[in-house]
Amino acid sequence: MLWEQKVKNHFPDSHAEIHLGTILNNLRTIHKRAGTEKVFAVVKCDAYRHGAVRVSRHIEDAADWFGVASVDEGIQLRMGGLKKPILVFNVPGYDTAAAYHTHNLTATVSHKTHFDTLMDGTRYQLNFDTGMGRFGFMPEDAADVRQLAVMNQRLSCSGIYSHYATADDPGSDFVRKQYERFSNITELFKEIPLRHMSNTGAVANYDIGHFNMVRTGVGMLGYNSGEKRYDWLKPALTWKTRIVQIRKIKKETPVSYSSTWKAPQEGYLATIPVGYGDGIPRSLSNKLKVWIDGELYPQVGNVTMDNIMVFLGEKQLPAETEVTLLGGEGWNAHDWAEKAGTNVHEILTNITGRVEKIYGES
Structure with missing residues (x-):
């Protein structure tokens, strides 16, 4: 494409x-x-x-x-x-x-x-x-x-x-x-x-x-306006980023503001360069899952303005590995809305100008 x-x-x-x-x-x-x-x-x-x-x-x-x-x-x-x-x-x-x-x-x-x-x-x-x-x-x-x-x-x-x-x-x-x-x-x-x-x-x-x-409006973008989902509507937007840093952390290591999450075991923590300044609701803290290397991984700790952290467990991935935040094989706006306690309209319109738009004809 x-x-x-x-x-x-x-x-x-x-x-x-x-x-x-x-x-x-x-x-x-x-x-x-x-x-x-x-x-x-x-x-x-x-x-x-x-x-x-x-x-x-x-x-x-x-x-x-x-x-x-x-x-x-x-x-x-x-x-x-x-x-x-x-x-x-x-x-x-x-x-x-x-x-x-x-x-x-x-x-x-x-x-x-x-x-x-x-x-x-x-x-x-x-x-x-x-x-x-x-x-x-x-x-x-x-x-x-x-x-x-x-x-x-x-x-x-x-x-x-x-x-x-x-x-x-x-x-x-x-x-x-x-x-x-x-x-x-x-x-x-x-x-x-x-x-x-x-x-x-x-x-x-x-x-x-x-x-x-x-x-x-939201229908032509691929979503029913309420909670019920229909497979004849196809989401048109996929939001992607990458891992910018990987580091090993010990069990009980706290992550992010207010230390709302601590590592349940020793493992690898990925830092992702997006946050609520880009459109990820802070209300999704410790609830969001993102798609990396064929699997869903949990976002951990409070969402910050410019970053989120993802716990990879024992899996070590290189920096620059692609991350799908929204759409594609990952969670879609319905999933985000359900976990954030809002609707798909707010999820989509929260995406800010820091996120580059790339268009495909097909």
Whole structure:
């Protein structure tokens, strides 16, 4: 496989191999399972640290829309050459109103004041809060919102959307309630072409309708958004580094800050040049396992900012031996999230700019 390197660091201590073809396949799989007319790729937070511009370019022909959190993220995609429509999820303000128009970004209107905020000719989509409790008009205000939209013909409405709060895992009755609320709302907006609510979790975990466009972010990167795992989603990122030092330690030797771990026997300790400054949660201290030379080995002691230590037992390996931290044959983001008490989104977005990105087309 040929790998393309992005923004080369002079001396990176670790790198993430990102398989663009895997992302494209995941996107197509989710689109097919949803059975919707269109598919919406969520690439906020630098595509969950996979590289928003590079990922978006690769999947642009297969995606109908892109979604970002902020105007700055939308501008980044435009500057990177993206031509497809881009929806900004966050609230528009007077300071960003011109940017929507200049960079051909679609705004989210989730409060009546937003109609006055946006410039003439701006495209927008309506957001309704059917149970997420974050942004959006309330369902009981749908008729009034429709009237506001009719009164503001100087703006162009292309869609209406909502967001599931509990679709990450199967078995939630609230998903059905939200679905029914949104279905009722859309009856008042039949002339609006796009209606979307389902994310990866809704497609993976629920047999419900998905309106005419499905959104996916973490799903196209290879993960269900909740705890349940599906083998039809393939993780696209593998994070690798190397051993920088090996030394022999005696039984009962303490390791790292606060001496939370002591060697159970005499053996070899490997030092790895990554830590929470690179994206390994400190909450994984004494819980993480990494893949080295065909085996999983325990990370020991508290995770430090720049290093972790791994106990190899009686196995002595040379410095520069490759270490797989995340993905590949080692633990994936589900494993990390389970041990860290968080979700895969946080695991992926925690990966910092110190980690080099290398792209493969397949």
